[in-house]
Amino acid sequence: MIVYLDASAVVKRYIAEAGSAEVDHLIARADAAGTAVISRAEVVAALAKAVRVGSLTREESGAALQVFRAQWVDLLRLQLTEAVMARADSLAWEHDLRGYDAVHLAAAITWQETLGQPVTLATFDRQLWQAGTTARTTVWPDDLYQFTGIS
Numbered sequence: 001m002i003v004y005l006d007a008s009a010v011v012k013r014y015i016a017e018a019g020s021a022e023v024d025h026l027i028a029r030a031d032a033a034g035t036a037v038i039s040r041a042e043v044v045a046a047l048a049k050a051v052r053v054g055s056l057t058r059e060e061s062g063a064a065l066q067v068f069r070a071q072w073v074d075l076l077r078l079q080l081t082e083a084v085m086a087r088a089d090s091l092a093w094e095h096d097l098r099g100y101d102a103v104h105l106a107a108a109i110t111w112q113e114t115l116g117q118p119v120t121l122a123t124f125d126r127q128l129w130q131a132g133t134t135a136r137t138t139v140w141p142d143d144l145y146q147f148t149g150i151s
Helices: 008-014 021-030 038-054 059-075 082-095 099-115 126-134
Strands: 002-005 030-038 075-078 119-122 136-138
Touching: 002 008, 002 021, 002 099, 008 021, 008 038, 030 038, 030 099, 038 059, 038 099, 075 099, 082 099, 082 126, 099 119, 099 126, 119 126, 126 136
Parallel strands: 002 030, 002 119, 030 075, 119 136
Antiparallel strands: none
16 A cells, blocks of 8 residues: 555654554555655644644654654655646645645645556545545545544
């Protein structure tokens, strides 16, 4: 199985919350796991936000940040081309997606087409999950609503 992780899935490796164990298990059984390069900034922003809202101390978030940066090279990092961005433009309009969510969906679909085999889109974002389903990609988790506190 090939897995594309959006930032909401990647961050669960570094902030313990509903779905964290499942993401670790998904990555462990995947033949390949990748994400768009924008996930790097999104994950670091999520770690900074965790400090801002008081769910992690600065020290805890800093430790998670060090682990994330060390593990970043373990993910396949998909580059964002003009073609991917043009597809994101269309997907944002068609599915009423936020910008980065449209980029993640476009990257996952483009990766799938390039490989010529299924890519599973892992996301904990409801809008992106629904758009992925509508766009006929395989989405994970199968039942997003079993997790609480998901945007």
